[in-house]
Amino acid sequence: MGTADVEAVWRIESARIVAALTRFTGDFGLAEDAAQEAVAEALVSWPLASPANPAGWLMATARRRAIDAIRRRTALQDRYALLATDVAVDSAVDEEIDPDKIDDDILALMFVSCHPVLSPEARVALTLRVVGGLSTEQIARAFLVPVPTVQARITRAKKTIAAAGVPFELPPAADRRERLGGVLSVIYVIFTEGSTATSGDRLLRPDVAYEAIRLARTLAALQPDEPDVHGLLALCELTAARFPARTGPDGSPILLADQDRRRWDFSAIRRGLAALAKASTRGLGPYGLQAAIAAAHASGPSVEATDWDRIVVLYEALGRVAPSPVVELNRAVAVAMASGPAQALAIVDELIALDRLPGSHLVPTVRGELLARLGRRPEARAELELAARLCANQRERSVLLRKAAALS
Amino acid sequence: MPKYLLIMRGTDESNAAMMADIHEMMAKTRQFIEETVKAGVLLAAEGLDDPGQGVVVDFSGEAPVVTDGPYGETKELFGGFFMLDVASKQEAVEWAKRVPAAPGSKIEIRRVPGDDEVPQVDE
Numbered sequence: 001m002g003t004a005d006v007e008a009v010w011r012i013e014s015a016r017i018v019a020a021l022t023r024f025t026g027d028f029g030l031a032e033d034a035a036q037e038a039v040a041e042a043l044v045s046w047p048l049a050s051p052a053n054p055a056g057w058l059m060a061t062a063r064r065r066a067i068d069a070i071r072r073r074t075a076l077q078d079r080y081a082l083l084a085t086d087v088a089v090d091s092a093v094d095e096e097i098d099p100d101k102i103d104d105d106i107l108a109l110m111f112v113s114c115h116p117v118l119s120p121e122a123r124v125a126l127t128l129r130v131v132g133g134l135s136t137e138q139i140a141r142a143f144l145v146p147v148p149t150v151q152a153r154i155t156r157a158k159k160t161i162a163a164a165g166v167p168f169e170l171p172p173a174a175d176r177r178e179r180l181g182g183v184l185s186v187i188y189v190i191f192t193e194g195s196t197a198t199s200g201d202r203l204l205r206p207d208v209a210y211e212a213i214r215l216a217r218t219l220a221a222l223q224p225d226e227p228d229v230h231g232l233l234a235l236c237e238l239t240a241a242r243f244p245a246r247t248g249p250d251g252s253p254i255l256l257a258d259q260d261r262r263r264w265d266f267s268a269i270r271r272g273l274a275a276l277a278k279a280s281t282r283g284l285g286p287y288g289l290q291a292a293i294a295a296a297h298a299s300g301p302s303v304e305a306t307d308w309d310r311i312v313v314l315y316e317a318l319g320r321v322a323p324s325p326v327v328e329l330n331r332a333v334a335v336a337m338a339s340g341p342a343q344a345l346a347i348v349d350e351l352i353a354l355d356r357l358p359g360s361h362l363v364p365t366v367r368g369e370l371l372a373r374l375g376r377r378p379e380a381r382a383e384l385e386l387a388a389r390l391c392a393n394q395r396e397r398s399v400l401l402r403k404a405a406a407l408s
Numbered sequence: 409m410p411k412y413l414l415i416m417r418g419t420d421e422s423n424a425a426m427m428a429d430i431h432e433m434m435a436k437t438r439q440f441i442e443e444t445v446k447a448g449v450l451l452a453a454e455g456l457d458d459p460g461q462g463v464v465v466d467f468s469g470e471a472p473v474v475t476d477g478p479y480g481e482t483k484e485l486f487g488g489f490f491m492l493d494v495a496s497k498q499e500a501v502e503w504a505k506r507v508p509a510a511p512g513s514k515i516e517i518r519r520v521p522g523d524d525e526v527p528q529v530d531e
Contacts, residue, residue: 103446
């Protein structure tokens with residue numbers, strides 16, 4: 001077995017092993033370290049001799065490393081405690097994993113990884129590593145940051161969890177909704193990094209978006225009665241469905257209006273619509289509303305035949321439950337399609353007057369497009385050039401400059 | 409991300425072995441499906457009826473020829489599938505090893521190419 005085989009087994013087993021070990025040792029940091037040691041050992045020994053039961057091998061090795069760590073820690077303290085822990089860990093982990101309990105443990109693992117005491121970057125790194133089963137190198141590649149940065153984030157996160165005394169349990173009922181929102185936003189941040197890369201020379205990174213979709217599917221399976229989870233899953237599936245049509249052969253972005261809709265992934269749309277139906281049971285939340293907007297696009301045979309009035313209404317609703325200048329800007333784009341560019345321009349100008357999105361390339365991008373549609377070409381060109389200067393994604397920048405040049 | 413089809417291929421003997429303990433096989437299959445759903449990798453799964461109940465439409469001649477019964481002389485017949493959305497071929501293999509399958513049966517793993525790999529027709 002090679003590195004890729006070890007990584008594959010680890011992906012499947014990581015959450016279960018870290019969750020089970022945390023449950024039995026009561027120490028998330030120790031459990032995670034022990035699990036990582038087991039993977040490191042597997043990478044050395046499996047290429048020489050493949051174990052008959054790779055999953056069992058990983059669990060047994062991780063358990064031994066956890067016991068070693070507890071021994072080292074208690075050696076200088078209480079030898080009676082050592083004996084007690086040793087027996088407890090040995091017998092508890094040896095028992096067949098209870099499928100009902102392991103679900104709650106994996107859920108608890110998600111809540112711990114996305115705990116509010118952690119920095120947003122640490123939540124992302126920890127979730128991908130312990131729940132997603134990604135290596136530090138894979139996380140670094142996904143977020144275009146150096147490997148030591150990811151390592152430092154994870155180390156610090158584990159220290160923070162220990163220092164803050166974060167318990168390994170499902171949040172109490174009173175906090176459940178808010179904490180679930182925290183988990184959803186971590187998954188959404190990961191998805192967004194894949195669907196609109198904030199930096200670098202690629203617009204889409206489907207492999208990163210895939211990790212978020214996978215996490216959202218897991219969460220939806222473990223929390224089937226939470227509409228917001230299905231809303232997020234629907235949003236991710238419906239957005240990802242457009243990926244095949246969103247970039248040209250050279251990697252340059254293709255706007256919704258110019259996309260070849262036959263290239264959309266119809267099975268992903270079907271999954272997204274099914275998730276959206278589950279999200280609609282108690283009224284749509286912010287993710288569900290965005291998913292409903294994506295669904296309206298997905299159901300439109302063309303830009304012209306899209307139900308823009310419905311999209312405007314959905315953006316208005318979204319602006320109320322989750323007010324944000326970006327939502328306002330998107331509403332302006334929808335208004336332009338439903339009622340014409342003049343009304344839309346008024347919304348954009350108000351955003352500018354209130355300085356709601358300072359430094360964003362999106363405002364001049366939209367303003368430039370609207371001015372162009374109104375025939376105010378020199379102003380439009382100036383806006384698009386401004387947008388290009390502010391844009392960090394090289395692919396998007398060259399499209400903006402091409403459009404600006406076309407207006408001269 | 410890569411999708412893989414896990415194609416279950418059974419022989420008369422393996423199908424008989426499976427039918428002998430069909431309830432246990434079904435319980436194990438349900439458990440496998442649940443695991444793949446919770447891992448976020450299962451897209452679809454179906455099991456097929458007895459190959460003897462199948463119909464073959466053969467396009468060798470000018471007009472399609474329809475015959476009842478199993479496909480050709482093959483010993484291993486397609487009996488069901490799992491469609492997985494996984495990170496790598498190795499992960500598809502790892503999941504395939506966990507599929508409850510009767511002794512003597514096989515699983516063929518085939519990748520589903522992405523849209524960008526299919527040659528585009530210029531219009």
